[in-house]
Amino acid sequence: MSEVRRDIVTDTWVIIDTENDRIPVPPPSDVTVSGDCPFCEGNESRTPNEIYAVRSKGAANSPGWQLRVVPNINPILRVEGELQKHGVGVYDMVTGIGANEVIVETPEHITNFFELSEEQIALVMRTYRQRIEDLHKDKRMRYILIFKNHGPLAGASTMVHTHSDLIALPATPVRVKQKLSGTQEYYSYKERCLFCDIIQQEIEMGDRLIFQSEHFVVITPYASRFPFEILIVPKRHAFSYKVIDENEIKDLSRVLKVVCKTMFDILHDPPFNLILCDSPNLLPKANYWATIKSDFHWHIEITPRLYRTTGFELGTGFYINHMAPEKAAGIFRERL
Amino acid sequence: MSEVRRDIVTDTWVIIDTENDRIPVPPPSDVTVSGDCPFCEGNESRTPNEIYAVRSKGAANSPGWQLRVVPNINPILRVEGELQKHGVGVYDMVTGIGANEVIVETPEHITNFFELSEEQIALVMRTYRQRIEDLHKDKRMRYILIFKNHGPLAGASTMVHTHSDLIALPATPVRVKQKLSGTQEYYSYKERCLFCDIIQQEIEMGDRLIFQSEHFVVITPYASRFPFEILIVPKRHAFSYKVIDENEIKDLSRVLKVVCKTMFDILHDPPFNLILCDSPNLLPKANYWATIKSDFHWHIEITPRLYRTTGFELGTGFYINHMAPEKAAGIFRERL
Numbered sequence: 001m002s003e004v005r006r007d008i009v010t011d012t013w014v015i016i017d018t019e020n021d022r023i024p025v026p027p028p029s030d031v032t033v034s035g036d037c038p039f040c041e042g043n044e045s046r047t048p049n050e051i052y053a054v055r056s057k058g059a060a061n062s063p064g065w066q067l068r069v070v071p072n073i074n075p076i077l078r079v080e081g082e083l084q085k086h087g088v089g090v091y092d093m094v095t096g097i098g099a100n101e102v103i104v105e106t107p108e109h110i111t112n113f114f115e116l117s118e119e120q121i122a123l124v125m126r127t128y129r130q131r132i133e134d135l136h137k138d139k140r141m142r143y144i145l146i147f148k149n150h151g152p153l154a155g156a157s158t159m160v161h162t163h164s165d166l167i168a169l170p171a172t173p174v175r176v177k178q179k180l181s182g183t184q185e186y187y188s189y190k191e192r193c194l195f196c197d198i199i200q201q202e203i204e205m206g207d208r209l210i211f212q213s214e215h216f217v218v219i220t221p222y223a224s225r226f227p228f229e230i231l232i233v234p235k236r237h238a239f240s241y242k243v244i245d246e247n248e249i250k251d252l253s254r255v256l257k258v259v260c261k262t263m264f265d266i267l268h269d270p271p272f273n274l275i276l277c278d279s280p281n282l283l284p285k286a287n288y289w290a291t292i293k294s295d296f297h298w299h300i301e302i303t304p305r306l307y308r309t310t311g312f313e314l315g316t317g318f319y320i321n322h323m324a325p326e327k328a329a330g331i332f333r334e335r336l
Numbered sequence: 337m338s339e340v341r342r343d344i345v346t347d348t349w350v351i352i353d354t355e356n357d358r359i360p361v362p363p364p365s366d367v368t369v370s371g372d373c374p375f376c377e378g379n380e381s382r383t384p385n386e387i388y389a390v391r392s393k394g395a396a397n398s399p400g401w402q403l404r405v406v407p408n409i410n411p412i413l414r415v416e417g418e419l420q421k422h423g424v425g426v427y428d429m430v431t432g433i434g435a436n437e438v439i440v441e442t443p444e445h446i447t448n449f450f451e452l453s454e455e456q457i458a459l460v461m462r463t464y465r466q467r468i469e470d471l472h473k474d475k476r477m478r479y480i481l482i483f484k485n486h487g488p489l490a491g492a493s494t495m496v497h498t499h500s501d502l503i504a505l506p507a508t509p510v511r512v513k514q515k516l517s518g519t520q521e522y523y524s525y526k527e528r529c530l531f532c533d534i535i536q537q538e539i540e541m542g543d544r545l546i547f548q549s550e551h552f553v554v555i556t557p558y559a560s561r562f563p564f565e566i567l568i569v570p571k572r573h574a575f576s577y578k579v580i581d582e583n584e585i586k587d588l589s590r591v592l593k594v595v596c597k598t599m600f601d602i603l604h605d606p607p608f609n610l611i612l613c614d615s616p617n618l619l620p621k622a623n624y625w626a627t628i629k630s631d632f633h634w635h636i637e638i639t640p641r642l643y644r645t646t647g648f649e650l651g652t653g654f655y656i657n658h659m660a661p662e663k664a665a666g667i668f669r670e671r672l
């Protein structure tokens with residue numbers, strides 16, 4: 001069982017694996033190949049039993065699937081057990097309750113997300129919605145984070161078969177709280193959604209606009225933390241990914257395929273993270289963030305990880321970015 | 337001139353280099369060697385003119401020094417110009433006023449900080465105090481961050497000659513604000529300094545205590561974000577590094593030398609960051625954080641960077657750490 005510990009000074013939480021005894025060494029650079037890959041069709045016995053699957057034939061944990069969701073084989077948080085909070089002197093701790101799943105995006109050994117077909121990406125996007133809906137039923141799960149790590153510099157493991165990671169947390173993350181505060185503050189002043197205003201302004205100004213589709217706006221954010229950082233925002237105001245509809249899913253799949261392909265071409269297969277930024281799990285009698293449905297607006301962040309963060313980022317929480325987002329957006333527009 | 341842009345959603349600031357046009361490429365892996373190193377004695381003409389130096393002989397910018405402070409040759413912020421804030425639609429921006437200095441810690445081509453003599457480290461520690469005192473006279477400089485990046489994975493440049501970086505910022509960083517809030521909240525409830533209570537508790541509990549010297553306590557923090565993270569806290573309550581005295585400087589130099597040497601031995605020359613966590617520059621008529629002298633307590637964070645952060649850390653601001661700080665402290669104690 002891991003512990004979720006609160007840094008009392010900064011209100012940051014850290015999941016500590018209290019069972020590991022090994023001194024860390026650099027991760028091995030050898031990567032899984034097709035025949036040897038536990039995520040490939042036919043190797044189902046090499047993963048824990050599936051939680052969810054889209055399959056045209058076959059029994060659970062056998063071939064015949066298009067997409068599988070399995071528990072992480074080394075989960076950092078577990079569903080079983082009671083959520084307990086207790087103090088250790090001045091400190092606070094929560095038992096490591098949560099969930100840690102892997103969404104295997106294809107039965108084939110494809111290593112780049114954009115190489116999936118639009119239909120296959122749509123399956124992945126529907127699965128994101130299904131997993132959030134399902135996990136939100138468990139009120140211990142305060143926040144569901146779905147993300148992708150591509151390339152070692154973005155923290156990817158040696159499992160190169162394209163997949164998404166899901167971590168369900170027993171506390172609302174500090175970055176999510178910051179976003180909720182920022183959007184709530186704006187709404188209480190303007191009575192308008194901050195993200196709705198941002199996309200309108202970006203469409204009007206145009207210099208950070210990469211493109212817009214029927215349902216989405218794709219921009220480089222004004223305060224981009226990383227060169228070529230990308231923000232994808234739905235045009236329809238919606239506080240949670242849970243309410244995405246079928247037309248939006250199909251459109252988003254096209255958008256993600258073209259954005260990831262263009263980023264691959266411009267930056268030569270860069271390491272990157274993709275993060276679905278959703279609302280927390282609302283509690284039934286929540287007056288905490290009671291206005292979240294009008295304030296917050298879900299979105300996707302894609303962050304190429306070309307530079308390592310330094311003591312500056314660690315010490316401040318600020319970032320230094322050597323590429324103006326207006327220039328990055330221009331380069332994207334030329335290559336689309 | 338760079339721009340300091342505020343992310344309106346999260347209240348994070350990003351320094352954007354608006355002049356650069358190059359698409360980033362991975363940094364070159366070749367490193368500077370002795371004869372070719374601009375930081376070595378005799379090569380003074382290859383750095384900008386010195387801002388400050390400790391020298392036994394010679395004119396400014398000539399040999400004969402023990403320590404030099406020079407402007408960064410590619411400063412991300414500059415002292416010249418007027419601090420202007422303005423809006424860009426819904427966004428906020430500040431002109432890139434600040435300072436970006438390099439503290440060259442020795443005239444010899446030494447690449448590991450702990451290989452400096454205790455006397456030489458004491459010169460570095462006195463220089464930290466001198467630079468903060470000097471830069472605090474300029475009230476545009478809201479926060480002075482002094483830090484070290486060691487190794488490419490910790491964001492170090494190819495300049496391997498041991499040095500510290502200094503960035504003076506026109507805004508108080510979000511991580512510093514979080515620490516000020518956390519310590520202020522604790523003080524207002526308990527009427528005691530949080531860091532004073534932490535060091536007392538860590539001495540009593542002992543499992544995260546690496547060692548204590550006459551004036552300092554060295555621990556692995558309860559919510560360590562990274563394996564083998566180290567926190568060095570002065571025993572004397574002091575809100576700012578500016579008030580460190582000569583006895584404390586000598587003791588701190590001994591502590592840093594032994595801590596960095598032990599970390600080098602255990603983790604085989606790991607990449608790491610060292611961060612001096614100080615108070616912001618107090619304004620003359622500050623009622624903002626008026627209690628900072630009683631709440632806040634300066635300290636030093638040393639963070640080995642053995643793992644890359646993933647989409648999880650980026651998306652949440654939380655961390656996952658696979659080494660319990662109690663175990664790391666035990667390993668440190670065995671090797672001291």
